[in-house]
Structure formats: structure tokens, C-alpha cells
Amino acid sequence: MENLYLFHPSSYAIGETEKFYSDMAAKGWKLEERGRLLSHFQLSKPSKLRYRVEIIPPKFYEEEENRGPTSEQLSVFRECGWRYVTGHDAVHIFCTRESNNAPELYLEPIEQAAPIKKLRNRYILYLLGALFFFSTYADGLFIHHSFTEWITRHYNWFIENPALEIAHFSVILIYFWFLFSFCKGLIKLSLLHNNLQKGIPLDHSPKSKWQYSKIILFIFVLFEIIGLISYLLSELFL
């Protein structure tokens, strides 16, 4: 197997992301591409690489090919020993060999505060969007039914059609997973921004069990898929 696709930490987990990619490189898996949820690795010889995240939030009017670091930024970073690897949305990854002794991207914590603040503001928008979505769902729900009626109705549906109800319930769980993730991201980025402003540097190797969160999301999505497939099969063959 020469290619590997794995979940990576969320965009707010900057130190965890850097450690994740460095650990993978040490095991012989070099980062090729970062997507929304998954990162693509290619088999290579184990190497001691330092990965660093650079936050470059795209402007909404920017076309896809113009997003990310400018040629000027790539030039300055490259001269200082940092190679651009990949990026998705606001998260862009640079890498250098440990032996290069390249200077850190930011030597004073406060210098990194501005881009972190921009990312934090995006999480405020994500959270507001999720809450607005919930309010429209809950509004329709509770205007026409009480919560007890809602529970009873869904229990009856579960008896009649468990597969579809599992799929429906999985959607709700996935929604709450994202809502929780946005809240966690907002809190973490706010704390990080405050720390950077106080001169406390970002921890590039934090101890964190971020993988469990992604496994939970994977399980919810799996239930969703199994529920939908079971329902469709039951409709086709019964």
C-alpha cells in the first residue's frame, strides 16, 4: 500500500495538526494533500520533518486558483527553508527538514495572533449558521408539535420503519457533532488568541486525543448510510 487516507485534526487544532503530520512523516508517510476531512499520505522513507500550519482565510470573492499563499509568500518562506506542501480552505501546510534548522515561521507569539483571530471569527460565523439552522428546524418542530408529541411520533416511526428512523436520527447526531465542534473550535481559538497576545507561544506538540472525535463522526455517518441503504432495500424488495 503506497497511499493512505486518514482523518486529520480539525482546522482549529493547529498544534495537533502539526504534530500529526510530523509523526506520520517519522513513520514513513509523507503528506501529499489535505482535504476537508481527510489527508492523503504517500509511502516514503521515515524522515524527521517539521510541519507548520499557516492560516490564510480565503476571501469569499476570491476564485479557487487564487486562494492560499501568494507567490511572494511562497518565495519568502522557501528562501527561509520552508516548502509549501498543501492546503485546504484556510489551513495551509509548510514543511522543513529538522536538519535544515530553519527559523520558526513566527518567533514572537503575538505575531501569530492576527491570522488566528481571523480563523476564530470564521468559527463564530459557522456557529451562528448552525444555530440559525437549528432555530428554523426547532421552530417548525415546536410550533406544530410539543416535544412529547415529537418523541411519540418518532418512536412510532421507529416501530414502523426502524432503518429510516435510524438514518434520520443519525442526521441529528451528525448535526450536533458539528455544533459541538464549532463551539469547541471557537473556545480553543479564543484561548489560543489570548495566549498568543500574552506572549505564550503555540504548543507545536500537544498531547491530545483528537482522533476519538473523528471516529465518533465516522460512526454517525456509518449509521446514516446503513439506515438509508436498509430503508431503500426494504422499499425495493418488500
Added chain:
Amino acid sequence: MVNQGPMTEATYYILLALMKPGHGYGMMQRIRELSNGRINMGPGTLYGVLTRMKKEGLIIMTGEYERRKNYHITEKGIEALHAEYERLKTLVQDGKILEEEG
């Protein structure tokens, strides 16, 4: 004379370094020399300050050589640098009473 607020240390040293046209890594080394090793700048900081100074018209990018972007200080940048130097000299001058008071 350019009327401006105080300059950050990073801006001041980058403008000072660009009295001789230069490129990214060369600038970082020059800043280290000018400050006797006191100022170390990361590429993230350097790029951020260069972008801001270009917007303010203090520097321009003059071209590219061997994939390196070269920068040059403008007349406005030289004026701003001299103004900042005079401001810093005034501060030191005014602070001389500290030496007199021992």
C-alpha cells in the same frame, strides 16, 4: 516630512535593511547584523510586514531573480525611516536626565 505614529521594531529594521535592495532571507540576515543579533525575525513576520509596507508605499518589489523576490525602499519609505530615526533620537535625548539623576 512624513507624519506618522511610532514604527514597530520589525518595520524599522526592515526599512533599514532595505537601504540596500534585498530579498527575504538576505533581509533577515541583514537585520540580524544591524541589530547585533538582537532581532531575529521569522518568515511569517517578515512576509506580513513586507505586505503591509508595500500597501503603504514604503517599499516596492523590483523583480525576481532565481525565484527570489527583490525589494527596494521607496522615497516615502526613506522619508518615514528618517522621521522615525529623528523621533527615536529625540526620545533618547529627552531621556538623558536619567543619566544625570544617576
